[in-house]
């Protein structure tokens with residue numbers, strides 16, 4: 548099959564998979580809920596914002612996201628490569644607050660309207676994105692995206708940087724000799740490795756005698772599985788009009804040129820897609836594990852409700868022989884139904900995701916106690932008929948309490964869609 552057709556078939560398969568991923572639900576509002584939903588959203592974002600787009604345009608503009616801790620000089624490096632100010636650089640941290648895309652003028656509409664569309668593109672959309680069109684041979688077939696930092700107090704910045712990484716083809720990581728060891732850098736690289744995408748690292752703003760720091764940085768990169776990714780070490784230097792000297796940036800420029808080098812380009816694109824698909828299947832496995840956990844938590848919550856209802860029914864049944872009047876019977880049942888709510892609430896609070904559910908218990912309708920009392924208590928011996936009715940009533944009430952716990956959506960369709968993607972992926976990579 549020609550590569551283009553195989554790419555189209557894979558994109559179609561991925562579209563269906565994205566829909567199924569988006570249909571996944573994690574109804575248990577426990578400690579892990581946010582993580583589960585975030586992973587689901589990230590998975591669909593990777594499919595839609597990276598894979599489908601790349602497959603639709605295999606030879607299209609390569610997207611390089613430039614990221615680093617605040618003050619590493621990332622914006623300065625981009626400006627220096629361009630020779631003009633593309634992205635605001637400055638001592639106030641953080642300076643880069645929205646992604647700045649530097650691209651060829653002819654690509655401006657593509658980035659203005661067809662990039663990071665997951666943020667929405669309508670007239671009302673508040674899409675954090677700035678596109679700067681500036682002709683330069685470096686951006687002939689690639690675009691540099693200056694990402695907001697991932698370590699300032701602006702948590703939002705970090706999530707934007709992560710979303711950018713998930714949509715990009717390559718990550719150019721720029722760290723300064725002061726910040727390279729910060730935990731934020733390595734957490735960010737964990738995110739990159741989970742996608743995964745190729746990384747080129749630059750150690751910026753070094754000083755005389757920084758050799759050991761550079762070696763340490765290299766060793767850390769290696770430990771993070773990014774052996775050989777250090778492409779440049781740039782000395783801190785006086786800036787001219789806010790720009791670094793041309794020569795110092797040569798290794799960065801060389802790496803950028805290698806990325807779009809026509810020889811082997813298709814293979815590099817395929818390698819990138821292959822790695823991303825590998826990552827995608829790991830995300831799908833994790834989503835499946837998360838769903839199993841949700842199912843198990845739901846089962847435990849329901850079981851607690853049914854067990855409590857059972858226990859309280861037994862208490863009523865035990866007391867029936869001592870009950871004299873209909874009113875006493877009604878009062879007993881009513882009290883014990885209240886105890887079902889109370890004890891279920893207590894049990895739920897101890898279980899993952901039980902807190903939000905416990906709050907719903909008081910809104911649940913009570914059973915029709917009058918009906919049971921009036922049909923049964925007339926029996927002089929108050930025998931088996933009443934016992935059976937009481938048990939059935941508590942069982943029914945226990946079930947309606949348990950029904951407050953929602954089940955996650957079925958995933959058969961997701962599994963089928965994933966199998967189709969796997970097959971179409973193989974065909975594409977072999978094409």
Ligand SMILES: Nc1nc2c(ncn2[C@@H]2O[C@H](COP(=O)(O)OP(=O)(O)O)[C@@H](O)[C@H]2O)c(=O)[nH]1
Nearest residue numbers: 617618619620621622623636637638783784786
């Ligand atoms: N002297 C000097 N200043 C630099 C250099 N690189 C960055 N800066 C300054 O450091 C500050 C932060 O740089 P910026 O590019 O905004 O860092 P970013 O947060 O990583 O984008 C700015 O005031 C820059 O002018 C350098 O190599 N030499």
Ligand SMILES: [Mg+2]
Nearest residue numbers: 621622642643
């Ligand atoms: Mg910046």
